[in-house]
Amino acid sequence: MEAVKAELNKTPRSLSKQARRKQLIEATIKCIADKGLSGTTMADVTQQAGLSLGIVNLHFQSKEKLLIETLSYISDEYTSGLNEIFNDDKLTPEQKILAHINFDFSRKIIDRNKLAVWFAFWGETKSRPTYLSICASYISEIANNLTHLFAVLKQQGGYSTVNPDLVCTCYTALSDGLWLDLLITPKGLKPAQAQAVAMHYLATQFPNHFKSQTGH
Amino acid sequence: MEAVKAELNKTPRSLSKQARRKQLIEATIKCIADKGLSGTTMADVTQQAGLSLGIVNLHFQSKEKLLIETLSYISDEYTSGLNEIFNDDKLTPEQKILAHINFDFSRKIIDRNKLAVWFAFWGETKSRPTYLSICASYISEIANNLTHLFAVLKQQGGYSTVNPDLVCTCYTALSDGLWLDLLITPKGLKPAQAQAVAMHYLATQFPNHFKSQTGH
DNA sequence: CAACTGAATGAATAACCATTCATTTTTACT
DNA sequence: AGTAAAAATGAATGGTTATTCATTCAGTTG
Numbered sequence: 102m103e104a105v106k107a108e109l110n111k112t113p114r115s116l117s118k119q120a121r122r123k124q125l126i127e128a129t130i131k132c133i134a135d136k137g138l139s140g141t142t143m144a145d146v147t148q149q150a151g152l153s154l155g156i157v158n159l160h161f162q163s164k165e166k167l168l169i170e171t172l173s174y175i176s177d178e179y180t181s182g183l184n185e186i187f188n189d190d191k192l193t194p195e196q197k198i199l200a201h202i203n204f205d206f207s208r209k210i211i212d213r214n215k216l217a218v219w220f221a222f223w224g225e226t227k228s229r230p231t232y233l234s235i236c237a238s239y240i241s242e243i244a245n246n247l248t249h250l251f252a253v254l255k256q257q258g259g260y261s262t263v264n265p266d267l268v269c270t271c272y273t274a275l276s277d278g279l280w281l282d283l284l285i286t287p288k289g290l291k292p293a294q295a296q297a298v299a300m301h302y303l304a305t306q307f308p309n310h311f312k313s314q315t316g317h
Numbered sequence: 318m319e320a321v322k323a324e325l326n327k328t329p330r331s332l333s334k335q336a337r338r339k340q341l342i343e344a345t346i347k348c349i350a351d352k353g354l355s356g357t358t359m360a361d362v363t364q365q366a367g368l369s370l371g372i373v374n375l376h377f378q379s380k381e382k383l384l385i386e387t388l389s390y391i392s393d394e395y396t397s398g399l400n401e402i403f404n405d406d407k408l409t410p411e412q413k414i415l416a417h418i419n420f421d422f423s424r425k426i427i428d429r430n431k432l433a434v435w436f437a438f439w440g441e442t443k444s445r446p447t448y449l450s451i452c453a454s455y456i457s458e459i460a461n462n463l464t465h466l467f468a469v470l471k472q473q474g475g476y477s478t479v480n481p482d483l484v485c486t487c488y489t490a491l492s493d494g495l496w497l498d499l500l501i502t503p504k505g506l507k508p509a510q511a512q513a514v515a516m517h518y519l520a521t522q523f524p525n526h527f528k529s530q531t532g533h
Numbered sequence: 534c535a536a537c538t539g540a541a542t543g544a545a546t547a548a549c550c551a552t553t554c555a556t557t558t559t560t561a562c563t
Numbered sequence: 564a565g566t567a568a569a570a571a572t573g574a575a576t577g578g579t580t581a582t583t584c585a586t587t588c589a590g591t592t593g
Contacts, residue, residue, distance in 0.1 A: 137441040139355035221440035225353040227433040274494025305521035
């Protein structure tokens with residue numbers, strides 16, 4: 102990972118295949134944010150990357166594959182960040198949930214370019230089975246982990262009326278909806294406020310563990 | 318409205334301009350759902366409508382204007398439905414909120430073709446100021462009305478700790494996120510379940526007025 | 534019913550865009 | 564340094580698509 106980043110200083114030709122692909126994917130993210138999925142052309146992407154027109158076909162075979170890899174890229178970034186939290190044995194369930202929220206609204210994830218990419222692909226899932234299956238797999242993986250955390254907290258904290266499945270569905274939807282707010286009304290809602298809204302909901306379910314700010 | 322519908326029985330040439338535009342917009346919705354925003358061509362739309370290729374330019378001047386009218390169409394349908402509820406003097410605030418939820422997850426709104434259109438446009442708002450401004454205006458109109466209802470219910474119901482702005486932001490985001498669930502995991506979540514999730518949240522804020530189903 | 538009006542058609546056009554591949558440039562290896 | 568292999572280039576290609584507009588057609592009017 103760091104090795105890949107260091108390579109960016111070398112002359113273009115010396116970049117590894119992996120780093121070149123990453124460079125092109127990041128150019129794609131920028132283009133989708135700037136011009137929309139429908140307005141992004143191969144010329145746009147390669148120009149954004151500062152490379153020649155044919156380079157995408159060389160590394161990805163086709164535009165369609167580049168787009169699929171771009172969706173996979175942001176999905177992997179998101180799920181791997183969450184998995185690090187889930188698998189961290191030093192954290193209690195409560196701390197894991199807290200870390201999850203922090204991650205959901207962190208600078209790395211709440212980047213309006215990436216948010217635009219998420220929504221661009223979500224908007225095409227109905228017509229593109231490949232996009233749908235990529236989304237479906239990360240969604241169910243995260244839901245399983247999160248539901249489990251809520252179930253443990255319910256048990257340990259004596260929250261007898263909490264329904265972990267319901268809370269997972271509600272929290273996940275809330276988080277996605279707040280992402281939309283952050284994408285569409287950038288001047289209206291700041292990431293920290295969005296995070297406070299999410300906390301406010303969790304505080305309704307686990308009042309002994311999470312506190313809602315009194316914010317107004 | 319009914320007059321327009323009745324016209325659909327007439328021969329093609331006798332349809333009013335208004336009805337023809339509606340016909341083309343509905344064909345556009347179907348195409349965006351079936352082929353995505355980027356995959357929708359003029360040939361697709363006109364064929365879906367059973368009309369000839371040049372008809373869109375005749376009625377909308379350009380593809381771009383057709384798309385803008387399509388976004389306006391679903392926005393208007395949504396906001397006018399909500400405004401009917403807000404402006405119905407026979408309903409109490411509590412009943413209005415209930416009607417709002419019912420509407421958000423009604424068959425008319427939760428049509429996967431239309432959901433696909435919402436997300437398709439949301440994904441392009443960052444790059445298309447026109448789309449953004451259409452979205453921004455209906456969002457703020459609805460938020461004002463909804464916040465007001467929550468404020469009245471807070472007052473009347475003695476919910477001293479409720480923050481109407483926060484509840485409005487949270488409910489709206491939750492609703493949008495549930496729409497995403499309904500779009501992406503159609504077999505996983507039914508509209509009635511999504512509505513129950515939204516109710517579950519409102520029950521946390523206004524427990525004397527709304528009850529969460531015990532659902533499992 | 535003949536002349537008129539405007540809606541609708543779809544072949545033709547012109548612009549756009551993904552992909553190819555012959556050529557050039559760089560790197561690795563001896 | 565010399566050579567082979569790999570990476571990158573970008574002009575050319577071919578397919579696609581939005582838009583135009585001369586023509587056709589249906590409905591209306593006097």
